[in-house]
Amino acid sequence: MHELAIVEALIEQVDRELHRAGQKGRVVELNLAVGRLSGVHSGSLRFAFELLSPGSVVEGARMNITEPQADCRCRDCGHTEPIDELVAQCPKCGGGNVVIEGGRQLTLDSIELEPNGP
Ligand SMILES: [Zn+2]
Structure with a gap:
């Protein structure tokens, strides 16, 4: 621990x-x-x-x-969304070009x- x-x-x-x-x-x-x-x-x-x-x-x-919380920002569509766990894809457009900020x-x-x- x-x-x-x-x-x-x-x-x-x-x-x-x-x-x-x-x-x-x-x-x-x-x-x-x-x-x-x-x-x-x-x-x-x-x-x-x-x-x-x-x-x-x-x-x-x-x-x-x-x-x-962390924010997931999509470089393709510009969508930003708060997230509780790591994501590899944009929740909106499904693109893989996301940046995780904070958290x-x-x-x-x-x-x-x-x-x-x-
Ligand atoms: Zn997107």
């Missing part, structure tokens, strides 16, 4: 970001974008997160995952910290 390695890297990234920003607050939320074509299963990601977060900088944080990203969009007390 490569989601474990992904979450490990994610926690390291959060740690680095907090250090860089000089923040010491507790992390309450993480916002992730996991493209539908990224091959990453968000359920497994959550499972790995629960496994790895205790004792780390993101312990107790909530992980929000959005799953951006493969795996990014940490934002980190929300607990507001610091006075």
